[in-house]
Amino acid sequence: MITINEPDDVFGLAVVNLLSPFFEEEKFQKKLKKWKKIIVVDLIDLYTFSLTFNNGDITVDYGGKDKYNLKLIIGFDTFMDIAEGQVGLIPAFLRGKVKVKKIYNIFTVLKFITILIPALKRATSKELPEGLYKVF
Amino acid sequence: MTDVINMKKESGKKRNVFENMPKEKVVEELEKIVGKEYVSDKPHDLYPYSYDMTEADPLMPDIIVIPGTTEEISEIVKLCNGNKIPIVPYVTGNNVGALTLPEQGGIICDMGKRMKKVIAVNESMRYAIIEPGVTFGEFRKYLDDNHPDLKYAYPLAPPYASVTMNAILAGETNIPIHGTMADWINGLEVVLNNGDIVRTGSCFISKEFKEDNWFYRQSIPDLTGLFICWQGLTGIVTKCAVQLWPKLKYNTALAVIMYGSEACAELQHEMGRTGCCYDISAINVEIVKMLFDKVNPKKFANEPDWAMLLSIEGQTKEILEAKVKHVKDVFKKLKEKHPRIFLTSYYTFADLMGPTINQVYDLPNMISLMYRYNGITWVGSYANPDNFAPLMDECMDLYKIHEMEPFFYMKSMKSGHYSLFRVITRYDKNKDLEKVKILQSELLEVLLDYDCVPDKIPVWVAKRLRDKCDPNWFKLLERVKKAMDPNNIFNPGKMDL
Numbered sequence: 001m002i003t004i005n006e007p008d009d010v011f012g013l014a015v016v017n018l019l020s021p022f023f024e025e026e027k028f029q030k031k032l033k034k035w036k037k038i039i040v041v042d043l044i045d046l047y048t049f050s051l052t053f054n055n056g057d058i059t060v061d062y063g064g065k066d067k068y069n070l071k072l073i074i075g076f077d078t079f080m081d082i083a084e085g086q087v088g089l090i091p092a093f094l095r096g097k098v099k100v101k102k103i104y105n106i107f108t109v110l111k112f113i114t115i116l117i118p119a120l121k122r123a124t125s126k127e128l129p130e131g132l133y134k135v136f
Numbered sequence: 137m138t139d140v141i142n143m144k145k146e147s148g149k150k151r152n153v154f155e156n157m158p159k160e161k162v163v164e165e166l167e168k169i170v171g172k173e174y175v176s177d178k179p180h181d182l183y184p185y186s187y188d189m190t191e192a193d194p195l196m197p198d199i200i201v202i203p204g205t206t207e208e209i210s211e212i213v214k215l216c217n218g219n220k221i222p223i224v225p226y227v228t229g230n231n232v233g234a235l236t237l238p239e240q241g242g243i244i245c246d247m248g249k250r251m252k253k254v255i256a257v258n259e260s261m262r263y264a265i266i267e268p269g270v271t272f273g274e275f276r277k278y279l280d281d282n283h284p285d286l287k288y289a290y291p292l293a294p295p296y297a298s299v300t301m302n303a304i305l306a307g308e309t310n311i312p313i314h315g316t317m318a319d320w321i322n323g324l325e326v327v328l329n330n331g332d333i334v335r336t337g338s339c340f341i342s343k344e345f346k347e348d349n350w351f352y353r354q355s356i357p358d359l360t361g362l363f364i365c366w367q368g369l370t371g372i373v374t375k376c377a378v379q380l381w382p383k384l385k386y387n388t389a390l391a392v393i394m395y396g397s398e399a400c401a402e403l404q405h406e407m408g409r410t411g412c413c414y415d416i417s418a419i420n421v422e423i424v425k426m427l428f429d430k431v432n433p434k435k436f437a438n439e440p441d442w443a444m445l446l447s448i449e450g451q452t453k454e455i456l457e458a459k460v461k462h463v464k465d466v467f468k469k470l471k472e473k474h475p476r477i478f479l480t481s482y483y484t485f486a487d488l489m490g491p492t493i494n495q496v497y498d499l500p501n502m503i504s505l506m507y508r509y510n511g512i513t514w515v516g517s518y519a520n521p522d523n524f525a526p527l528m529d530e531c532m533d534l535y536k537i538h539e540m541e542p543f544f545y546m547k548s549m550k551s552g553h554y555s556l557f558r559v560i561t562r563y564d565k566n567k568d569l570e571k572v573k574i575l576q577s578e579l580l581e582v583l584l585d586y587d588c589v590p591d592k593i594p595v596w597v598a599k600r601l602r603d604k605c606d607p608n609w610f611k612l613l614e615r616v617k618k619a620m621d622p623n624n625i626f627n628p629g630k631m632d633l
Contacts, residue, residue, distance in 0.1 A: 008434045010424055010489075017490035045476055046393075047438035062436045076393075080480045083488060124487040133453070135388040135460045136481040 002029055004058040011041075011049050012060040018119040019058065031115070032056050037108050040064045040071040043079060070108045071101035083120045084134075089113055151240045151628075153198055156219040166201045166243075169211045174202040174250070185226065185236070185244045190513040191565075191573050192234030192594060197224065197244040204250040206325060206333055206374040212245060213372065214331035216625045224627045225368040227268050227298035231305065232514050232560075233592035235367050239629025245372060248298065254278050255375065256347035262286060262380045263322050265350055268300040268373060272500040275299050279380070286380040289317075290499035292506070292545065300376040304364050305592050306518075308556050310447070310499050311381060311414045312549045316518075318364045319550075323350045325375035326363055329621045336360040337377065350377035362620065367592075368627040370620040384449040386456040389482035389497065390463065392444040393421075397532075399474035400442040400546075401524030403467075404555065407446055408521070408548025410466050412459035415447035416548040419496075420532075423543055426505040426562075427492050432541055442544075445482060445497065511565040513572060515579045516591035519557040521548065523586040530582045531559050538575045540568070557588055598632035 002023040004016055022028040035053050042048040052059040078097045081087045092098045166175045177199045187194040203209045216223040222242025229236045252269035273295030279286050289309035291302060306318035323337020336359040338352040353360055362370050394400055400418055407416045421440050425433035450456030467479050486493045495503045506512055535542035543560040559579050563572045580597060584604055590597050602610055617633050
């Protein structure tokens with residue numbers, strides 16, 4: 001059973017929307033069952049929020065944390081490009097558009113990627129109704 | 137601080153509605169006109185017409201009549217005029233200005249139940265002639281089903297709101313590049329105080345009603361203006377010709393999130409001036425959270441302050457892309473001045489936030505956040521976009537002082553000619569009524585200081601305008617009212633007349 005809090009900030013609400021469709025999936029439950037990590041996302045020029053994974057309980061908070069296992073520093077435009085699938089997280093990292101603190105926690109990095117990317121893909125891959133185009 | 141008492145109904149103004157004809161006799165006469173089943177003076181039937189969601193005090197009508205035709209309304213008005221009985225036009229009563237609450241009692245003329253026909257749609261000249269009871273939801277469905285290449289436009293009002301009433305009250309829409317809904321009126325059919333049925337606009341050109349000559353309003357004295365934004369004080373509108381718009385095949389929407397009222401104000405105006413965006417709507421970020429049912433949503437220090445929707449359409453993909461490119465070029469220049477503005481695809485933003493967010497995009501819609509409490513009110517206005525930044529800041533300060541949820545809704549109108557500025561307050565009538573009245577009066581003062589022109593004005597606002605505005609404007613208003621309605625039967629008391 002996966003639980004998530006009701007965050008009060010805008011991107012926190014987005015995180016709930018992104019992750020909650022997976023909560024019923026056994027694979028996702030297994031992935032988070034014994035995972036205790038704190039991940040900080042610093043959206044440059046916007047604000048920072050944190051995800052605390054605690055054995056299946058997820059908490060999203062406004063602001064950073066003093067102690068964390070992983071910190072992603074990413075511009076809003078890059079984040080949206082990744083969300084739309086226009087650029088991959090790893091290529092963006094290699095180009096210096098995503099910075100990672102405590103990258104030596106490689107298993108945490110990889111596991112978080114397997115959580116974040118499918119969630120973004122699932123959310124943004126819906127077809128638009130007839131007549132609407134993503135022109136950007 | 138403005139005295140709250142200004143907003144309360146003054147006592148002792150209730151007129152002797154039935155001094156010329158006893159109520160029982162009036163009911164009898166009305167029954168002869170419309171049929172017995174469409175008249176009532178029973179309290180349980182009258183009650184729903186006596187209040188709305190605003191802070192206005194409830195006001196009970198004496199009789200409800202539900203006509204089915206213009207001719208019936210003409211007979212009803214003759215009866216009222218002959219006996220000096222107030223008559224208040226009503227359709228769905230969900231305006232946010234207490235405009236259909238009967239200030240002086242009398243008869244509510246409910247056109248929302250039986251006058252619901254789309255009389256004609258002219259595809260060539262793109263207009264529709266409709267009766268007052270046609271709602272936005274019904275109109276959209278009718279056009280989608282029967283004229284799929286045409287569309288009307290929709291406000292934040294619920295799907296059961298009346299198209300005609302919004303049009304004659306200069307309501308906002310989701311294609312403000314074309315102005316308010318009042319700009320789109322080609323003509324009206326109106327019942328005057330003596331029962332005459334008059335047609336205004338180009339349709340005056342034929343003696344008989346014709347469906348194909350409601351295409352235009354100017355080059356003759358614009359008598360339609362005698363009924364627009366008059367709140368039913370000069371006659372009862374029974375038909376309305378509204379312009380329709382082509383459904384362009386290529387549409388996109390962009391979203392902006394940003395910090396600072398100056399950036400938000402300038403961005404709205406400059407995006408309007410591109411002439412590329414059909415809709416430019418800005419809201420404060422707390423509204424996004426209200427969509428997720430957050431009560432008294434927190435606004436964190438580093439969260440963006442404002443969000444904006446830009447809607448762009450094109451006849452071809454190339455035109456659409458060219459418009460988007462121009463919008464992005466203008467945005468890029470603005471970003472040099474205001475670095476904390478961020479542009480993205482609205483659809484991606486909506487995907488991230490979830491389907492709830494689309495309530496404000498796919499109109500008409502029951503936007504859940506508007507009905508969180510049992511009260512909703514506003515000070516609505518059309519405004520000078522050059523004054524927006526301090527206007528936004530001062531209004532936001534008032535919401536903070538009164539610890540109420542801020543709700544700003546703004547649009548650039550007609551490619552930047554002017555703007556819509558609405559400060560909306562949702563509240564618990566049982567708890568916050570007095571606080572809301574004070575907030576409303578203080579918001580009004582700020583708006584007037586910045587030359588905002590109030591919209592769908594309730595009586596308490598009209599009273600304040602009398603003190604503040606050109607006195608000759610009010611004198612002219614009174615002269616027109618007296619000429620059109622010497623017995624003061626049409627919605628008496630509204631606009632403080």
